[in-house]
Amino acid sequence: MTTQMDLQQSLQRALHYLQAGPPERCVQVCNGILTENPGLIQALYLRGCAAFETDDNAQSINDLGIVHDNHPEHLHAAYYLGRSLLAAGRPEEALAPLQISLDESELEVRARYKVATCLTHLRRRSEAIDHYQVILRSQPENSQVAANLASLLERENRLEEAASWTDRALSMDPANETALMTRAILDRRNGSYSEAALQFRQLTNKITNPINCSIVWNQLGQCLEDQGEWDEAFSAFSKSNHILKTHHPGSQPDPRAPHGLQTLSRIQEWLMTNPMTSWDTAVNHDEGGIAFLVGFPRSGTTLLDRMLAAHPDIEVLEEKSLFSSLHQDWSKPGSLETLAEVNEAQVRDAREIYRQEMTRNRCHQQRSLVIDKLPLNLAYLFLIYRLFPQAPVIFMQRHPLDVCISCYFQAFELEASMAYFLDMEDTVQYYHAVMQVAVASMDQVGNPLQSFSYEDLVAGPEAQLKDLIGFLGLEMDDSMLDYRRRDPDTSNTPSYQQVSQPLHTRSIGKWRHYSKQLESSLADLRPWMKHFGYTDL
Numbered sequence: 001m002t003t004q005m006d007l008q009q010s011l012q013r014a015l016h017y018l019q020a021g022p023p024e025r026c027v028q029v030c031n032g033i034l035t036e037n038p039g040l041i042q043a044l045y046l047r048g049c050a051a052f053e054t055d056d057n058a059q060s061i062n063d064l065g066i067v068h069d070n071h072p073e074h075l076h077a078a079y080y081l082g083r084s085l086l087a088a089g090r091p092e093e094a095l096a097p098l099q100i101s102l103d104e105s106e107l108e109v110r111a112r113y114k115v116a117t118c119l120t121h122l123r124r125r126s127e128a129i130d131h132y133q134v135i136l137r138s139q140p141e142n143s144q145v146a147a148n149l150a151s152l153l154e155r156e157n158r159l160e161e162a163a164s165w166t167d168r169a170l171s172m173d174p175a176n177e178t179a180l181m182t183r184a185i186l187d188r189r190n191g192s193y194s195e196a197a198l199q200f201r202q203l204t205n206k207i208t209n210p211i212n213c214s215i216v217w218n219q220l221g222q223c224l225e226d227q228g229e230w231d232e233a234f235s236a237f238s239k240s241n242h243i244l245k246t247h248h249p250g251s252q253p254d255p256r257a258p259h260g261l262q263t264l265s266r267i268q269e270w271l272m273t274n275p276m277t278s279w280d281t282a283v284n285h286d287e288g289g290i291a292f293l294v295g296f297p298r299s300g301t302t303l304l305d306r307m308l309a310a311h312p313d314i315e316v317l318e319e320k321s322l323f324s325s326l327h328q329d330w331s332k333p334g335s336l337e338t339l340a341e342v343n344e345a346q347v348r349d350a351r352e353i354y355r356q357e358m359t360r361n362r363c364h365q366q367r368s369l370v371i372d373k374l375p376l377n378l379a380y381l382f383l384i385y386r387l388f389p390q391a392p393v394i395f396m397q398r399h400p401l402d403v404c405i406s407c408y409f410q411a412f413e414l415e416a417s418m419a420y421f422l423d424m425e426d427t428v429q430y431y432h433a434v435m436q437v438a439v440a441s442m443d444q445v446g447n448p449l450q451s452f453s454y455e456d457l458v459a460g461p462e463a464q465l466k467d468l469i470g471f472l473g474l475e476m477d478d479s480m481l482d483y484r485r486r487d488p489d490t491s492n493t494p495s496y497q498q499v500s501q502p503l504h505t506r507s508i509g510k511w512r513h514y515s516k517q518l519e520s521s522l523a524d525l526r527p528w529m530k531h532f533g534y535t536d537l
Contacts, residue, residue, distance in 0.1 A: 007037065014046045018053075026050035027059075041067055045077055052084050060084040068097055075104035079111050086114060091121040109135055113145065125152050143173035150182045154189075162186060177207050181216060188223050197223040210247035214240045218411045230513040237409045241422040250414035251422060256331045258324075259376050259417040263331040264433040267379065268440060270336045276385060276444040279340040286351060286388050290358070291371045291472060294378040295396030296434060297418075298406035300454030304396055305373045307465060310483040313474055315367040319374050322357045323383060326350055339386055351387050369472065376417065379434050381441035392472055393447045395438075398454035399534045400525040401511035401518055404431055428521045435528055458505050 010033050017026035030047035034040060048063030064081035067074055082098030085091070095118045101111040112131050119128035132149040136142060150165035163186055169179035180203060188196035200220035207213045221236035245251045255262035293308075293316070295301045302318075309316040330336055342350075358370060375396075377384065384391060404427045412418035420430040442449060450471045457464045466476045511518055529535065 007033065011042055011046070014043065014050075018046055018050050023050040023053035027054065027056075039066075041071060045074070048077075048084070049080050052080065052087070057084050057088040061088060072100070075101045075107065079104070079107045079114075082111070082118075083114055086118055086121075091118040094118050095122070109139065116148070120148075120152065125156055128152055129156070141172055143169050143176055144178070146172065147176045147178035147182065151178055154182055154185055159186060159189065175206075177203075177209065177212055180206075181212060181219070184216075185219055188219065188226070193223050193226045197227070210243050214243040214248075215411060216240075217243065218409075221409060231516075234514055234517050240411070241408070244414065245422050248414055251419050253417050253419040256329065257417065258330065259379055259434075260331070261420075261430065261433055263329075264379060264437050266331045267336065267382070268433070268437050271382065271437065271440040271444065274337065274340060276340075276382065276446075279386075280342070286390060288390065289369060290388055291369060291392040291394065292377060292384055292388075293371050293373040293375075293394045293396065294381070294438075295375050295398070296378065296403050296407075296431060297375050297412075297421075298403050298410060299375065299396045299398040300457060301373055301375050301396045303454070304394070304452070304457060305371065307461070307480045307483045308371055308468075310479045311469070311474065311477045312479070313368045313477075314371060314472075315362060315364040315369070316371045316373050317358065317361050320357075320361045320372070321374060322354055322361070322372055323374075323377070323380060325353055325357060326383070326387075339383070342386070347387060354387065369474065376434065378438045379441075381438065381445050381447070385441075385445040385447055389446050391447055393445070393449045394468065394471075395442065395449060395451045396454060397451055397532050399509070399511065400431060400528045400532070401521065402507065402509065404428055404521060404525065405511050405514055405518065406507070407431075424517070424521060428524050431528070432524065439531070455508050458508065 010029055014026045014029040014033070017023065017029060027047055027050045030043045030050065033043040034047070037043065044063040045067045048060045048067065051057075051059035051063065061081065061084045064077050064084060067077040068081050071077065078097040079101035082094040082096075082101065085094035085097070095115065098111050098115045098118060101107050102115070104111070112135055116128040116131040116135075119125070119131065129149060129152050132145050132152070135145050136149065139145065146165050146169035150162045150169055153159075153162035153165060162182060166179050166182045166186065169176050170183065173179070180199070184196050184199035184203065187199065197220060200216050200223060203216045204213065204220070207216055217236050217240035221233045221240065224230075224233035224236055254260050257263065293301055293305060305316045305318060308314050358372070359365075362370065371394075378395070381393065384393065404424070407421040408424050408427050410421065412421060414422075417430065420426045448471070450468065452464065452468060462481060465480050469476050469480075515522075
């Protein structure tokens, strides 16, 4: 039988292996300890830390989670749990334990760096910036933190500050990849296209991180577009996407995901055989104050939401997935059928869940109208109709070829269904699937619905906005036309650079520059061009 002295010696051996290696030996020693002493906190802590070093995040999260739940005052366990959750791609869960560990002075800088990383993943960039600035006050020579700060400032369209921190990072570490990328991006955004293109070409041979390399190729494609080098631009964008398809763990979309192809096919089939007119009538009326802005990605929804957000009575919630807690596996037989038969209490409960999530994300509670802007809710008009049958819906449309080429070129974060855009054929197939569901839904929903064209908006914004504001039951406000001055904050979408520019029509008909590359797509998209009133001339 193991004595207390034997146990302490075993724990000391485990600690030695954790600190000096190999971590696998630490795990083995802890396994032996836990066989005789199940649930021993010291052994769970050591095994959890060692499991992280062996890339076994699941074991690490399990062990450290037990320690953290039972001993929340154990700040090292909180830190290492947060670190493991972040490494496992769960930044939202990682944030709380990491923030707790900030109270441990020994861990404070490391924990703050991880907190900033979590916040960046969660698109809470202004908070991440604050944390990086705190680190730099105590570690002014930390070149990587300075480079990360510069990158976030560029992402927030704070270009002068970004340039200053980029210079500072490069003065400390001339080879810093993050800073070099940000320098080239800033040059491109300042109009120095040739210089930026040269920098990006040099970086393609220097950068070792494949994700960063993909970003560089994408940025080079944008430079080449700016210079009218269309064929080379297409090749650069294709190279960027190929790297992501080869190296990014999220490059294969899940067909059963809420917006996956299998789910869309199931919804399409169900809408054709179970029209909304046959549903049980939605009983109680909702209190209102909600509208929805939908459209295929890259159709101009971000531009419109910036304009709408400048209205003093409108708050736009930008791509917050407020329906996520209500999504089921719609690709599973039987799930959609139950939606058509929900009773009054179920509708009321679902609305309450949605409104709670909406309130949690609001910043301007005094504004009377909230617009839920998530483009691919276009495929969930049936759910909007089920819960909010009187809510206005704005459908933003754009030329199908311009939309598809723009999606193929856009550097999306590979979440939800964005991985479909890494291949041009997949992009066109996905557009077709989404629009089939959308049009079938729009033919059936009873919501007030207004289609709105990107081309009309940029050609004559004042008339279009007056019409739209009237549709929403509000009065026109001139601040909507001056949205760039009134609302200087960046967009929380990949379109942040585009919406920071003055309104222009250069993106209308851009697909014509790529007509050779789009030749096969033209036949597939021509029916949708005809449906939405566009021509291919």
